[in-house]
Amino acid sequence: MSGVTLNKVIKKYGDVQVIHGIDLEINDGEFCVFVGPSGCGKSTLLRMVAGLEETTDGQINIGTRDVTRMDPSQRGVAMVFQTYALYPHMTVKDNMGFGLKMNGHPKAEIAEKVAEATRILKLEQYLDRKPSALSGGQRQRVSIGRAIVRGPEVFLFDEPLSNLDAELRVEMRVEIARLHKEIGATMIYVTHDQVEAMTLADKIVVLRAGNIEQVGAPMELYRDPDNKFVAGFIGSPAMNFLEGVANDGAVTVPGMKASFDGVIAPAYSGKKITVGMRAEHLMVDPGGDTHTVEMTESLGGVSFVYLTGDTGERIVIEERGDERSAEGARVGVSIDKSRLYLFDAETEARIRT
Template sequence: MSGVTLEHTIKRYGATQVIHGVDLTVEDGEFCVFVGPSGCGKSTLLRMIAGLEETTDGQIHIGARDVTHMDPAERGIAMVFQTYALYPHMTVRENMGFGLKMNNVPKDEIIRKVNEASKILKLDDYLDRKPKALSGGQRQRVAIGRSIVRGPEVFLFDEPLSNLDAELRVDMRVEIARLHKELGTTMIYVTHDQVEAMTLADKIVVLRAGHIEQVGNPMELYQDPDNKFVAGFIGSPAMNFVTGIAEAGGVRVPALSDSVIPTTVTLPSTGSSVTVGIRPQDMELTAAPSPIVLDIRERLGGVAYDYLATATGERLVVESRGDMAMQAGTQVTVAFDEARAMFFDTETEARLR
């Protein structure tokens, strides 16, 4: 097993730079997730580690080896793609062992490795089936099994669950988490789904426009984001952002009926704009005369998401639990845990501390 180190890694396509001097260390045995919106560079960065994209500048190390300019086959990695890429005319057993066969691995060793991977992934009952006889989740497990038999130093996953339906995605998340626990191999996983990132990762790397915005474990990023982008991206539903006005000792929030949130953070000058972040889970509604109106309620069984319209035109989402009978159009007041509110510079979006 090996860790992965990126040192001032840069990727350009002609005059266009898409990865901007990324420095990152993924420890040996760590499960690291690259997350960010479409076009942020996460798949490009993964493909650079794999050797499928040429690194324009900087260095990539896997363990003690500088692999920056090595061929993919020499890097000791195995990659699982969004598409399963299985051979339709081969059985599961043949698909999983094909790479070893092409490398002239002895037949007995191929059988042993395929059987070991099959046991780990619970594929024993499907080894003699062809891909067309498998579900989407089973096909993805075969693709993962094909990687396992190679015994790589590092597993790379490029949005492997995006083609699956919601229920299968949950099942496969559990399978991949269990696989990491069992193998203990370094894994780097790309997704745009922050729920996958939160549930799978030891370390999350949040990317935007080819830059790393923040690196940390899931709860560090959730509880202590460095900027508005990270705060809004990590957490579901997303954090609410409303405009506030700095005052002595606090921030006045016109959208919340001019309530003042006391704070000890360093604020800009009195009267300056401040962005206030409040998570939907930290808010609570009460029916009462107010300029805030419950616009839409989404009921999801034990939880409901309430979408509010304010007099300032800003929108809020509140996560409610229990069986409130409040209907759309009801005027409401909003209470929240003031100690959990976050404050951001309106221009730079940096967290005020």
């Protein structure tokens, strides 16, 4: 097994640059997730590691080897795609062993590696079936099994669960997490779904417009985002953002009709501030009269209350317990000031005090 290092990696299509000098180190055995909105460059970056996209400039190392200009077959990687790409006329067993067969591996070796992948993925009862007789989740497990039998140094996953329904996505997340624990390989996983990223990753790389916004462990990014983009992207529901103004160490938030003292340096006085608040840190004040309850989304043990303020701002608050806010009710909103996230309204950079 090996780690992956990217050094000032650039990708251009003609005069258009889509990856802007990425520096990144993924440790041996780490599960690293590239996450970001559509068009941010996450799949392009993954395909550059795989060798499916040419690197315009910079260097890619797998272990101690410089693989920047190597053929994909020489890089020691295996890729699992969004589409299963299984041969419809072959059985599960033949699909998983086909790559080794084409490379001239002995039948006994192929059988042994297919049997091991089958055990890991619990596919024993499906070996003689063809893809048409499998569910979407089972087909994706076969696709992963095909990668396992190759014994790669690095596994690459390009949005492998996006074609599955919600229940199967959860099931396959558990399968992939268990697979990583069992084989301990380095894995790079691309998704636009931040829930997948938070669930699976040892390390998350948040990308925007071909640049890295922040790298860190899931809860590190959730609790300590560097900027408004990361704060809004990591977490479900998304962080609430309201406009505020700093004045002599306090931040006034008109949308809450509230002011918070001692939360910002006096040097920021007069500057516009974006105030971020997580749904679970906010509380509904039934005795208040600043917001209207538009909808309550009940999920059983937890509910999300959607509020609209008098000036049109929207806030989502998490509620627990048996009591739920009634639609149409007038309420107030409160929060412990230590739970506020402050961002410069112009640069969107985090203001830490």
